Amino acid sequence: MTRAKLQSLSLLLVGVIAFGLPLVVRSPTYLHILVLLFLYAYLTTSWNLVGGFAGVLPLGHSAFVGIGAYTSTVLALQYGISPWLGMIVGGCLAVVVGVLIGLPTFKMRGAYFALATIAFAEGIRVMVENIEYLGPFKLNGPRGLQIPPLNTGLTNFMFAEKEPYYYIILVMLIAVLALTWFISRSKLGYYLSAGGEEPEAAMALGVNVARCKLIAMAMSSFLTALAGTFWAQFTLFIHPKSVMSLDVSFEIAFIALIGGRGSIAGPVLGAIILRPVSDLCRIYFGAKLPGLHLIIFGVLLILVMIFQPRGLQEPLTKLYHRFLDRMTTQPARAD
Amino acid sequence: MLYVLEDAINGILIGSIYGLTAMGLTVIFGVLKVINFAHGSLLMVGMYAAYWAVALTGIHPYLSLIVVAPVMYCFGYYLQDIIIKPIFKAEKDVREPITVIIVTTGVWYVLDNLSLLIFGPQYRTLQDNPLRGKMLEFGGMMLSVPKLWGFVTALATAAAIYWFFQKTRLGRAIRATSLDREAASLMGINQYRIYNVAFGIGTAIAGIAGVTLVPFYNVFPSVGVLFDIKGFIIVVLGGLGSIGGAILGGIIVGVIESVGPQFMAATWTEAIVYALFLVVLFVKPSGLFGVKYDW
């Protein structure tokens, strides 16, 4: 069998497993964990468009999660608008905010950019925490918004069981991965990596680095906001400390960094490795050893940055390729 | 009107302490060109160190400096040596060592959550320390005594650090390295040792700041987060690498925080500080006193 065929086969296998998992895993707790895993894989892959390809370090992405969550929730609660529509509106709003943030900050160098994104995100969070009403929209300040689980069904983006959520986020994840793969092979992808790695050289080669970064930011913020709506519909309760917090921004960045930013598989791998650690620690050690998962994250992050700065995806991908090589050099057998 | 003045003066006092907390950050940046995201956590460690030194021995909080400063220096020295140096070596030719920022963020997480695990989430205060709650009356205003002590300590530390960098051989070696690491190493200065020393000094300053805070501020595992963020703001306001700028930036933040609630809800003053931070970042990123780097 050729290498390419084997690669497609392995991808297909992964896909089949992913889609078939809910048939095997019946426990709502574990399904919940899986949904969150895919959610974070989605979030980190979206983050990767700016943080990986564009080569900067945005540490305030939870702002977009919050924008998405609040927009669709407010529109649904106050005006009865379907969350699916609200999702799109939230996404568009996030694009505007993202571009506004990006315009001045992309001119800055690394550390300043990171600080500025933190400041923006925290500023937005503080604002939402302090406002009851933004014009006609009720934001409810620090108390947050609760979505009454009244009408289930696809149009209302609300379900009693975990399975539908699982499939929705899985489809979203696959879409984002495909988009990332597409971009990485396209002109924009080449321009983004070039601009991220050596901006002066890239500019001399015809790359409008700032504009490419803005495009990446627009895409990333749109996609991230969509996840915000999903989050709201899944947990049915949002407040600034949950959807817009610095912790969420950092977790997204950490997962991408440990998994390997700039690659396509990296963020997903990072989520697969780290999210279960996070959830299992909370379940088994939550009371006795709070914050254990964060210590593990921190230590992992340090170790990965020292020994494998391109992320854990590098050795894992090498292993995968070696496996492929081994499988394809096997002599064709008569059976 | 007097209230505003009183608030302003108290704001200056607490602001100078903020400046002290940010001073270590600016020293580390000035030399290593790296923004140490773990700085708040180092402050937290310093506060716990001071807390336990006093709680276990009953000495005057400021006497604990004798123990805290050297301990923190060593902590910072080896933190840089063991964890950050490998990254530096790997990223020698990279213009902006972003990986170091990532690593220090990891250190932040580990330290904060380790102390949560070890010390527990409860807020601790030094109840019977000789400075707690003492007020000094001055011209009809009530000034906080522990903050006054802090103010003096902040200025003394700033002066000492300034003297160290200008007048001592080691200090000059550090400045040389910060200006041009390759040239300095060609002159026989071991740049990695310099980085260790600089990090040690920055951490020791955080320890001193911890001592000044402990008499009146609560000690808890995530106390560093707020100071971390404020520290960045102060250091950008005052100028990365500038010691006087750190004190001044701290005072600006302190005054806004103290006087602000007179005119608006307290939580909005937090937003104002962020807004000011962003304005400075865009308009004059080198800050009010900072050296213009190749940013």
Added chain:
Amino acid sequence: MMMLDLKDLVKDFGGLRAVDSLNLSIEQGQILGLIGPNGAGKSTVFNCIAGVYPPTEGEIFFDAARINNVKPWDLCRQGLARTFQIVKPFTSKTVLYNVMVGSYVTTDKRSAAESKAVEALKALNLYEKKDVKAGNLTIADRKRLEIARALATDPKLLLLDEVMAGLRPTEVDEMVKIIRGLRDRGITIFIIEHIMRAIMALSDRVVVIHFGQKISEGPPKEVASDEKVIKAYLGEEYAVS
């Protein structure tokens, strides 16, 4: 037809005048060499032309259009390419990837970009190394990569900034051949160089600047025996009066 025309170009950095009233022009298809002692302002001239910073005074005309404040990426689209004195390869990417970043300026399609990149690589004798990571190349190959990248953008005018520095004599000769080949394709070339044998071999005309001012101009042999030039490089004692 003038491909490049500098009129009274001045560039100040604070109090320092790096380029002082420089007048210079290159005809289409020519190779112009720019030489001068270290710190004379040569790279500054390139940076002004390439849009890295605008000139303090004076005008720059490229292909009859005034380009004083045009951004580097727009200049590249208009056909002005440059290399950097300290090479800046995208070290984590392959040689082919590097050059494709350049060739994408001419097209939006991946296949077209790839074939154009391959063309450029072949012109620079780098095709066999197309899948090597740029970070693993020798300095000589990195310099060729730098040129290949610029070539892939289909330039009318190519600014080469000390591409020979650090090369062995045989490598220099090879580079001279390659650059001649580029001119034969119709590209106008403006080259800064310290290595005299390269400049003498390549240039149709040479301009010498010292402390930001032009002190000599003409065919290579004339310039080399110009007393002012000898003084500037070697000092008063060596001038033959």
